[in-house]
Amino acid sequence: MTDSHAATQHGPELLHHFADEEQQRNSASLGMWLFLGTEIMFFGGMFLAYLVYRLNYFESFAASSRSIAVPLGAINTAVLLCSSLTVVLAVRAAQMGKRKLLIWMLILTLIFGLAFLAIKGVEWHEKYEEHHIPGNFMGRAFDVSDIQRDFPKLHVDPQHAQIFFSLYFALTGIHALHMIVGVGIFLWLIYKAWKGDFGPKYYTPVEIGGLYWHFVDVVWIYLFPLLYLIDRKPL
Amino acid sequence: MATAAIAPEREDYLNKEYGIRSWLLTVDHKRIALLYLISITLFFFIGGFFALLIRLELLTPAGDLVQADTYNKLFTMHGQVMVFFFLIPSIPAVLGNFLVPIMIGAKDLAFPRINLLSWYLYIAGGALMLYAILSGGVDTGWTFYTPLSTSFSNTHVVTAGLGIFINGFSSILTGLNFVVTVHRMRAPGMTWSRLPLFIWAHYATSIVMLLGTPVIAVTLVLVVLERTLHLGIFDPRLGGDPLLFQHLFWFYSHPAVYIMILPSMGVVSEVMACFTRKRIFGYTFVAMSSIAIAVFGFLVWAHHMFVAGMSMYAALVFSILSYLVAVPSAIKVFNWTATMFKGSISFDTPMLYALGFVGLFTIGGLTGLFLAALGLDVHVTDTYFVVAHFHYVMVGGAVMGYMAGMHFWWPKISGRMYPDSWGRLAALIVFVGFNLTFFPQFVLGYMGMPRRYWDYSHSPEFQVLNVLSTAGATILAVGYLLPMVYFLWSMRYGKPAPANPWGASGLEWMTQSPPTTFNFDETPQVTWEAYDYENIPAPVPEEAFGD
Numbered sequence: 023m024t025d026s027h028a029a030t031q032h033g034p035e036l037l038h039h040f041a042d043e044e045q046q047r048n049s050a051s052l053g054m055w056l057f058l059g060t061e062i063m064f065f066g067g068m069f070l071a072y073l074v075y076r077l078n079y080f081e082s083f084a085a086s087s088r089s090i091a092v093p094l095g096a097i098n099t100a101v102l103l104c105s106s107l108t109v110v111l112a113v114r115a116a117q118m119g120k121r122k123l124l125i126w127m128l129i130l131t132l133i134f135g136l137a138f139l140a141i142k143g144v145e146w147h148e149k150y151e152e153h154h155i156p157g158n159f160m161g162r163a164f165d166v167s168d169i170q171r172d173f174p175k176l177h178v179d180p181q182h183a184q185i186f187f188s189l190y191f192a193l194t195g196i197h198a199l200h201m202i203v204g205v206g207i208f209l210w211l212i213y214k215a216w217k218g219d220f221g222p223k224y225y226t227p228v229e230i231g232g233l234y235w236h237f238v239d240v241v242w243i244y245l246f247p248l249l250y251l252i253d254r255k256p257l
Numbered sequence: 258m259a260t261a262a263i264a265p266e267r268e269d270y271l272n273k274e275y276g277i278r279s280w281l282l283t284v285d286h287k288r289i290a291l292l293y294l295i296s297i298t299l300f301f302f303i304g305g306f307f308a309l310l311i312r313l314e315l316l317t318p319a320g321d322l323v324q325a326d327t328y329n330k331l332f333t334m335h336g337q338v339m340v341f342f343f344l345i346p347s348i349p350a351v352l353g354n355f356l357v358p359i360m361i362g363a364k365d366l367a368f369p370r371i372n373l374l375s376w377y378l379y380i381a382g383g384a385l386m387l388y389a390i391l392s393g394g395v396d397t398g399w400t401f402y403t404p405l406s407t408s409f410s411n412t413h414v415v416t417a418g419l420g421i422f423i424n425g426f427s428s429i430l431t432g433l434n435f436v437v438t439v440h441r442m443r444a445p446g447m448t449w450s451r452l453p454l455f456i457w458a459h460y461a462t463s464i465v466m467l468l469g470t471p472v473i474a475v476t477l478v479l480v481v482l483e484r485t486l487h488l489g490i491f492d493p494r495l496g497g498d499p500l501l502f503q504h505l506f507w508f509y510s511h512p513a514v515y516i517m518i519l520p521s522m523g524v525v526s527e528v529m530a531c532f533t534r535k536r537i538f539g540y541t542f543v544a545m546s547s548i549a550i551a552v553f554g555f556l557v558w559a560h561h562m563f564v565a566g567m568s569m570y571a572a573l574v575f576s577i578l579s580y581l582v583a584v585p586s587a588i589k590v591f592n593w594t595a596t597m598f599k600g601s602i603s604f605d606t607p608m609l610y611a612l613g614f615v616g617l618f619t620i621g622g623l624t625g626l627f628l629a630a631l632g633l634d635v636h637v638t639d640t641y642f643v644v645a646h647f648h649y650v651m652v653g654g655a656v657m658g659y660m661a662g663m664h665f666w667w668p669k670i671s672g673r674m675y676p677d678s679w680g681r682l683a684a685l686i687v688f689v690g691f692n693l694t695f696f697p698q699f700v701l702g703y704m705g706m707p708r709r710y711w712d713y714s715h716s717p718e719f720q721v722l723n724v725l726s727t728a729g730a731t732i733l734a735v736g737y738l739l740p741m742v743y744f745l746w747s748m749r750y751g752k753p754a755p756a757n758p759w760g761a762s763g764l765e766w767m768t769q770s771p772p773t774t775f776n777f778d779e780t781p782q783v784t785w786e787a788y789d790y791e792n793i794p795a796p797v798p799e800e801a802f803g804d
Binding site: 188 | 368371437470498775780
């Protein structure tokens with residue numbers, strides 16, 4: 023399977039409209055890069071809104087940001103970084119034709135991804151307990167008196183704090199949605215790898231699925247400091 | 258199906274398979290282009306119907322045909338349907354889909370299944386939009402300005418917003434497909450400097466689609482969230498900032514104008530070269546000006562907001578940048594003019610539309626400079642001057658280009674010739690009707706008639722110009738219906754088209770009309786430059802047309 027160059031040249035993976043496998047792989051890879059470019063613009067709109075309101079309502083944002091638990095965010099950052107490592111190892115395993123290693127790395131990535139979502143769920147539940155979900159979610163009206171009490175030196179306007187938490191949920195929520203899509207992609211990749219579809223001649227889905235995963239990871243690398251860490255020194 | 262029994266002389270993409278399934282599940286870029294053609298034509302006539310009602314209401318100063326609420330819905334849905342469901346997909350999704358792979362010598366777009374997905378997303382978005390229309394409509398203006406759209410309007414903002422959101426992904430995926438195809442699928446010898454200018458224009462358009470559309474998508478998501486969950490993001494009562502909405506909205510919606518006009522410019526370059534039988538003057542400049550328009554187009558959005566309460570210095574910068582974007586547009590107009598100089602010009606239907614494009618786009622572009630000037634803009638903001646300006650660009654520019662392209666490539670698409678004399682007549686009617694509709698609106702706007710009013714009984718002196726405009730719209734409607742009639746007629750009764758009826762350059766004319774499913778029998782090897790008209794014989798007119 024690994025050395026018959028001529029035999030696999032026109033394998034069943036080659037779609038009719040491509041001249042050769044290299045053209046097909048390059049097209050898929052460029053397509054994913056462009057898609058990730060559009061994703062940057064998509065998240066960019068929300069990052070812009072966050073930065074504008076952070077400047078406008080600085081004190082409310084500073085206090086609200088300090089009310090979020092860093093440990094959970096930090097653990098999640100570590101989890102995602104590990105998952106990126108396993109993705110890279112999965113691509114390498116596919117290139118070298120190591121089917122078993124590939125499957126294990128994909129499963130590990132999936133587990134890290136699910137762990138991230140679980141921890142995120144714990145964090146969101148905390149927000150629910152603390153009455154920090156905007157609006158009147160499941161009978162719990164938004165309330166920031168605890169933040170006002172914890173940061174007496176800052177003027178915390180409930181409406182401005184609500185904008186912070188609106189953006190917090192919009193950003194982490196849409197990021198989590200991307201994670202869920204990623205989990206779906208990796209389930210499909212595991213199934214394909216288990217069938218033995220991937221090898222040194224054909225590993226494009228693993229590669230571009232991995233690109234997507236890395237991107238979602240990188241978005242978190244920006245979200246974590248923006249929402250949790252900026253200017254966290256004691257007042 | 259009785260006719261299917263007669264064996265066709267040669268196989269092409271139209272007669273290869275029959276039946277609904279073979280169309281709805283096709284991955285052939287040419288068939289998908291036809292699916293788009295049918296769907297955008299439907300939306301064009303829906304949007305046109307709203308325009309007709311608007312013009313009828315304005316025939317008299319009093320608000321008599323419809324009331325204020327209905328009128329608000331009419332101009333809103335006219336704008337939303339025409340912008341998002343006709344103009345933006347028009348040339349890229351129909352002509353671009355059909356021609357981009359053929360022009361570069363490829364068998365298909367890079368991602369045929371994603372191409373089909375784009376069409377289904379368009380249909381899903383369009384269905385939501387239709388549902389919003391039929392269940393009572395939207396009245397926010399096509400711009401969805403907050404807080405009107407998020408806190409005050411009682412109409413179907415969420416449904417329409419989601420329809421446009423979904424449709425946006427259709428646009429993004431089309432752009433992605435084009436960029437990858439142009440980068441990766443070019444035939445041997447088809448270097449970047451040999452690409453037809455139509456391809457350059459679509460490449461630039463695709464970049465705008467890729468970078469702009471996600472921003473309107475996330476903006477509409479935020480509008481929907483604010484409207485449904487009352488998150489305070491844009492509504493000042495909830496602490497939000499309505500100016501932020503306007504910045505985000507125009508960050509896409511100004512470049513969207515270039516999504517509409519750039520493909521038309523590509524069409525005009527092809528048509529100009531063919532009917533003057535010359536290489537386009539300054540090929541490199543015309544190609545690079547498309548890229549320059551795409552880049553500068555992203556830096557001018559706030560000229561829609563000069564009266565919205567922005568800082569003076571920001572307004573100054575956006576004014577200067579708006580002037581700059583006129584430079585690459587002017588390069589194109591001058592180079593087309595220089596192409597015609599000493600060319601052997603023939604006035605076939607596509608050329609008439611292309612000439613109409615150059616004239617009307619020039620007026621639209623120059624009045625755009627009026628609006629980019631800070632002082633004058635304050636005087637004419639939200640008047641009919643603005644309405645006239647952008648209709649000169651979008652209808653006089655983009656739609657004229659679309660019509661030029663449809664008439665130029667119809668023989669290739671359908672394999673049939675349309676009657677050229679009818680084509681020329683329709684082009685003339687469109688040109689006259691268009692100017693009669695929209696030129697009076699420049700005057701109206703300058704006199705101070707505000708846009709979006711259903712009743713102008715306080716100033717009856719506006720009536721004469723409004724009557725002229727409505728009369729023009731009626732003529733324009735005839736001009737748009739005619740091509741539909743003779744295109745449909747030609748599919749059955751038209752003379753079979755030869756491979757290259759115009760004696761044009763370009764790979765699409767080197768394959769049969771209509772092409773086979775994989776476009777070429779074997780992958781072409783390109784050894785010549787674009788627009789190599791010195792080495793292509795001019796067609797004898799009688800050969801192409803029976804009349």
